[in-house]
Amino acid sequence: MAAVSVQLTSKPIGASRPLAGSFGDSMFVIDQSRCIGCRACVQACAECGTHRGRSLIHLDEVDRGASTQTVPMVCMHCDDPTCAEVCPADAIKQNEDGVVQSALKPRCIGCSNCVLACPFGVPNYEAELDQMMKCDMCYDRTSEGLKPMCASVCPSDALWFGTAEEFAEQRTGTLVNEWRFGNQQVVTKVRTVADGAGPIEVGAEASFRWQDDPFGLDDGSGR
């Protein structure tokens, strides 16, 4: 993720557009720092009733040479989805819960505008289907009150689905769902967890962390 071009701001939980429909009060939260890279989410996504073996979640290594950090990415389900705005065929719809769907098969022309435009890099163009497919928040499950597959199985709670009250009771960190990409402001249904409140200061001098020298090689303290 291009950290430098992204500014994060925090917003109190529930201050964005109220959640409607059968989602109830539940929200989807990503905490990348907890990801263990096991790919249970990737495997389980394929098992969701309507996905038929196709996994729609992204799980990327950031820089395996340097770190075991991995990053899971579901669709952020923007309030005003860029993918839908740039779709020339009006193929991408948002339902009453605010869930942004995969492109409608009869309308999708496979142009990949959405793939290029999404600020989070979520949509996939599936060549053999000639259709854009993306995370639909397991709509067949969430519309019936079940958790999405990825957040059901995630062993480390890097992917989490529950109410704001449950989050406040169980978890630490600030929820972020408002983003600025240059001049574009994006508010998302899905939230991520940041350490502290307020905008993240990019370029500030970082204090030493052991992760910068895990084995004490640079100062010779490790042998």
Added chain:
Amino acid sequence: MAELPVTEAELIERFGPHLNEMPAGGWESHANLDREVKTHCCFCGQQCGIILKVADEQVVGFEPWYDFPFNKGKLCPKGVKRYLQNEHPDRLLDPLERDPSAPGGFRPIDWDQALDRVAGEIRRIQAEHGPDAFAVLSGVSLSNEKSYLMGKFARLGIGTANLDYNGRLCMVSAGKANMTALGMDRASNSWADIPLTDVVFLAGTNVAECSPITTGYIWEARDRGAALVVADPRVTPIARTADVFLGLRPGTDSALMTTILHILIERDWLDHDFIAEHTTGFDEAAAAVADCTPAWGAEVTGVPAARIEQAAELWGTRATGMLLHARGIEHQSKGVENVLSCINLGLATGKFGKPGCGVTTITGQGNGQGGREHGHKCDQLPGNRNIEDPDARAFIASVWGCDVDEIPGKGMTAQEIMEAIHRGEIKGLLSICFNPVVSLPDTTLTAEALSRLEHYTAIDFFMSESARYADLVLAGSLHEEDEGTSTTVEGRVVKLNQAKKPPGRARVDWDIIRDLAHRLDRGRYFDFEGPRDLFEELRRASAGGKADYAGITWERIEDEMGVFWPCPTEDHPGTPRLYEGGRFAFPDGRARFQPITYRPPAEVVDDDYPIWLTTGRTVSQYLSGTQTRRIGPLMEQNPDPWCELHPRLAQQLGIVDGAPVKVTSRRAAMTVAAKVVATIRPDTVFIPYHWAGDQAANLLTNRALDPQSKIPEYKVAAVRVEAIGEDR
């Protein structure tokens, strides 16, 4: 018999591993389910609850079991895809007999023919070479009922002392240390204690990959403010987030722990009342660490002294703490001492028997806990009784209705059995759920040994790499094709439910064993109708033992979502947390400090083999891969093994990321792709062990055993690493 019946390529063509990619009947099958069966995952000691979907009498998928308290629906990738071992093209459907003229080297025969031949070979070999010349190797992928049955069958059915199990490659160092210091062998706590703790200390346990669900518990503790300390030669995914990382050299764990004990004593971060009232041997343990200063510890382990002090301070000053360890410290020729050095830290600070306090192993294999209690270890009778204890022998003889002299004495351990086969002392072998040619160290010797057997029968559901050497391969049952119980990492006894029947002419394992017992004219000891009868007998056999299941019923397990042993009576609630009130499982109630003095690994680096090798698991594979190397989506995660090495070492050796490297130990050499990562010590390389043939990491590993537990030293060997390809 001698070599493989046909070439490896022909064996693979007929029996796999092939990859299963899709549910039986395709994705449409989910629309017409016959039923959903609540059971447990088969792929590690956590035994996560899972719901299996059954359509057209095949397991076609899963659904999270949100209500099961341990994992609440969570699963790792193995659990998600476990259903793909079903309706698999490689599934064995018949009893098979070695026949080099048949496709794949084996031909189907009748059960009568097969079992008569096994019985005949057992009796022939025993008549010619003595009762112990026929050995049994069992596995803890088996339920409690089948583990119990295999122990009884080896002793009373066959009459051999030489029975051991593949838990010998997994939990035995922890088991021995727990019995020695604490008086019983079970996790000290249910996992519900982890979120209550103030410091989590992970020693040699890659929880993110080997017990992924445990990471959620650790984060719960951290959300409450707990600190995380991780000791590992690699920055594993959980280690990445640690507060203190101790990147120690392989094989130096007890040096780290004795240094920490030294610091605790020096700074007086001790619980003097606990030591005085609930332990013995502190003075001897303290004397043993008198010279283990931080400077000494740093020199031996390679960890900066300041970090060792930070870890000691967290452990010593926080009110509660849990130390979790696993194969990293246990798979060593001093595995027992490593575990004892951890237990000493818990005893010194009074971190036992209270909420959020404990020192425990994270059991690795499916039924790693239950399978080590019910008597299919060479030195053990049911209830975790000592086979050399006359009272235990007399009690078990009374349960079995046999003469006490009919129960053989202590036999050889798994690796010792394989070496006795290699020497020609053991001539016959029956194995079940054990793939030694992949899982034992020094693969070359294991393969040679199996080739020297006069008779080998393997019971399995797939043609494992070891079964290829067999005279007879009997098609047994998968986890989901039988019912019974299993005991989880927490000591929670859970119920495994049958989702479907074995396919073709395959039979449930206990039915094969019962039939064989009758053919050996020992049917009178094996008069049971099914696993429920076996469990009832196990309850009686365990009553009063260290692992007491007497009060556990299948009904209670289902009603209570598992019951924690010890549970001596039906009105006993079970025991999620051990040692409450500082009462340990000895007659005097006191835990035993053990004096630990660091000693080096069996093999150390030198000019010829200058780099440490350590081996372990990856999240997408399970044990020797017999099941998981047949599941397409799991193989896609990591199709081949690799060799992790630090950029500094790679640069020094002229190795680039992804290029093949030759890794050579005193046993053998293998070629594997380099993975250049800064997350491993520069003096150490890592190779995962789940693969077979020329991809087997155990080609390189050392057969050195811990003198007490007889676990092999998988975690430490000396190797040479070379770039291959162009001349340099």
